[in-house]
Amino acid sequence: MRFFDPHIHxxxxxxxxxxxxxxxxxxxxxxxxxxxxxxxxxxGSFVDYFSTLLGWERFRASQxxxxxxxxxxxxxxxxxxxxxxxxxxxxVPRFVTKEGVVAVGEIGYDEITxxxxxxxxxxxxxxxxxxxxxxxxxxxxDKKRGIIRSLDVAQEAGVPMEKLIIDHNNEETxxxxxxxxxxxxxxxxxxxxxxxxxxxxxxxxxxxxxxIVDSSADWGVSDPLSVPKTAAxxxxxxxxxxxxxxxxxxxxxxxxxxxGQIDEQALLATPVIDQTRLFEDNSVLRGQxxxxxxxxxx
Amino acid sequence: xKPSELLREALAPHLSTTAQTALDGALAEVAGxxxxxxxxxxxxxxxxxxxxxxxxxxxxxxxxxxxxxxDWSIERWSTLETGRVVLILGRSDLASEAAAQxxxxxxxxxxxxxxxxxxxxxxxxxAPERFVWRAGECCRSNMRTVFESTACxxxxxxxxxxxxAWKQTVIKALFVGAPLWRVRGLDGRLDEDLARMALDLVxxxxxxxRPIPPDLWLCLGGxxxxxxxRALEDELQGxxxxxxxxxxxxxxxxxxxxxxxxxAATEDHPIAARILRAAAEGRIDQELHxxxxxxxxxxxxx
Numbered sequence: 001m002r003f004f005d006p007h008i009h010x011x012x013x014x015x016x017x018x019x020x021x022x023x024x025x026x027x028x029x030x031x032x033x034x035x036x037x038x039x040x041x042x043x044g045s046f047v048d049y050f051s052t053l054l055g056w057e058r059f060r061a062s063q064x065x066x067x068x069x070x071x072x073x074x075x076x077x078x079x080x081x082x083x084x085x086x087x088x089x090x091x092v093p094r095f096v097t098k099e100g101v102v103a104v105g106e107i108g109y110d111e112i113t114x115x116x117x118x119x120x121x122x123x124x125x126x127x128x129x130x131x132x133x134x135x136x137x138x139x140x141x142d143k144k145r146g147i148i149r150s151l152d153v154a155q156e157a158g159v160p161m162e163k164l165i166i167d168h169n170n171e172e173t174x175x176x177x178x179x180x181x182x183x184x185x186x187x188x189x190x191x192x193x194x195x196x197x198x199x200x201x202x203x204x205x206x207x208x209x210x211x212i213v214d215s216s217a218d219w220g221v222s223d224p225l226s227v228p229k230t231a232a233x234x235x236x237x238x239x240x241x242x243x244x245x246x247x248x249x250x251x252x253x254x255x256x257x258x259x260g261q262i263d264e265q266a267l268l269a270t271p272v273i274d275q276t277r278l279f280e281d282n283s284v285l286r287g288q289x290x291x292x293x294x295x296x297x298x
Numbered sequence: 299x300k301p302s303e304l305l306r307e308a309l310a311p312h313l314s315t316t317a318q319t320a321l322d323g324a325l326a327e328v329a330g331x332x333x334x335x336x337x338x339x340x341x342x343x344x345x346x347x348x349x350x351x352x353x354x355x356x357x358x359x360x361x362x363x364x365x366x367x368x369d370w371s372i373e374r375w376s377t378l379e380t381g382r383v384v385l386i387l388g389r390s391d392l393a394s395e396a397a398a399q400x401x402x403x404x405x406x407x408x409x410x411x412x413x414x415x416x417x418x419x420x421x422x423x424x425a426p427e428r429f430v431w432r433a434g435e436c437c438r439s440n441m442r443t444v445f446e447s448t449a450c451x452x453x454x455x456x457x458x459x460x461x462x463a464w465k466q467t468v469i470k471a472l473f474v475g476a477p478l479w480r481v482r483g484l485d486g487r488l489d490e491d492l493a494r495m496a497l498d499l500v501x502x503x504x505x506x507x508r509p510i511p512p513d514l515w516l517c518l519g520g521x522x523x524x525x526x527x528r529a530l531e532d533e534l535q536g537x538x539x540x541x542x543x544x545x546x547x548x549x550x551x552x553x554x555x556x557x558x559x560x561x562a563a564t565e566d567h568p569i570a571a572r573i574l575r576a577a578a579e580g581r582i583d584q585e586l587h588x589x590x591x592x593x594x595x596x597x598x599x600x
Binding site: 047051054055091093094095096097098099100130259260261263265266 | 339
């Protein structure tokens with residue numbers, strides 16, 4: 001099977017992870033801009049980070065036959081440094097219309113402060129102006145209220161609900177999101193957000209429509225194979241293969257494909273690897289023979 | 299006809315109605331004057347409407363480009379970068395300080411595709427020397443796409459680079475594997491020092507037991523005297539058809555067309571023999587190296 005992991009922070013993952021993902025059938029990923037585990041201190045760090053997502057990281061993924069798209073935005077945590085946030089919001093428009101940027105994201109609330117509210121609204125307006133998809137991060141604390149507020153504010157800003165993806169849902173929030181017509185994404189973090197077992201039950205209860213599974217793997221203890229593993233469990237528990245395909249490939253493609261920034265012809269072609277290419281002065285190789293022209297099996 | 303008109307004509311068959319509308323809208327906006335940020339956003343945003351594909355032009359169109367701007371070849375341009383160059387050329391203030399600043403900003407925030415488009419627009423701009431530092435940065439890149447956008451199929455490097463940048467670009471083409479015959483204007487800017495750099499690289503490669511890229515011999519021209527002669531003779535020892543053709547052409551470029559004719563007479567690979575005969579008859583320009591890319595020669599080389 002082929003998989004689309006529409007939320008993963010690849011810059012924190014190793015080439016071994018990329019190899020394992022490719023071997024498990026992950027063919028496309030979306031890397032939303034987030035914080036780095038600690039706050040940045042200057043706008044230049046954001047410029048270079050966004051450029052890395054669009055440049056080196058996309059290249060690195062391509063070396064394993066994985067299509068790498070990204071979402072660009074100022075995250076909610078760092079929105080609280082208001083002076084810096086103002087500068088970042090000035091340069092975000094420079095990046096959101098670039099090739100392969102499939103959404104403004106991940107944006108939304110962390111503590112639901114006034115500063116977060118401001119950054120969220122400015123970026124929603126940017127999304128509406130450019131007819132973009134929006135990827136919303138929902139808070140760990142006070143999640144249900146945060147999600148409902150995210151939906152309300154996005155709706156007021158004029159974001160069409162079919163272009164809104166709310167991430168990190170759970171059993172308590174999914175109904176609100178689906179009822180509004182937005183997409184409900186689920187991050188499979190076994191110990192905190194959502195486990196594969198619970199995910200199976202959710203798909204049984206709600207069906208596959210507008211439900212998306214992702215890994216959100218990052219620099220913490222997380223699993224870049226969450227999507228294929230959850231798909232395997234869904235199949236084992238008797239969920240219709242079409243529903244598994246929808247929640248682990250098709251829905252993500254439909255939701256983020258609305259950006260016009262996914263070149264489906266290129267995505268659906270058999271991937272070809274050319275590790276002899278260089279990016280800046282770097283290669284992903286450290287003396288190994290480069291792999292060239294090897295098709296990646298599904 | 300202006301280059302921008304040729305580009306629009308070449309691009310048109312690839313555009314859907316919505317893509318054409320989007321490009322026309324962006325062009326109208328740019329022509330009316332836009333902020334630097336807006337310019338960058340429009341330039342980047344064409345990716346939404348135009349997917350990157352080869353233009354697949356006929357020879358006649360490529361020839362027209364070369365007539366409009368000498369050494370400017372759009373043979374390998376993509377649809378998306380063509381759209382972006384059209385948009386850049388759509389500014390009505392290209393000679394102004396504001397335009398220079400907007401282009402500088404665009405370079406600063408550019409991704410790989412935008413960088414290539416910006417670089418490809420440079421020879422078409424008024425006072426192209428304003429952007430010589432950015433062009434030099436492109437030639438410092440190890441991404442072949444970015445390197446070639448400035449170094450290859452463009453008059454820019456030969457025309458505007460200083461000696462250091464020019465020679466670094468030529469030698470670097472050999473390192474990144476960009477075809478040297480596509481570094482336009484090479485034949486007009488050969489000298490003793492460049493030939494010396496190329497021969498130093500030959501020594502380095504031979505010490506390391508690594509093959510010499512056949513393009514390298516283009517750097518010699520008529521320079522470097524006996525040292526060049528010896529290096530060419532050495533290269534013939536155990537050479538394949540592709541190397542033999544490149545060495546024979548290098549001899550002809552040094553005025554030794556009889557040597558090329560001798561090699562042609564004993565050459566059993568038909569394409570290599572054809573290249574050698576052409577060289578013996580006086581076809582000694584860099585463009586002749588295009589024929590060395592023939593798949594059967596490349597396969598024989600490998």
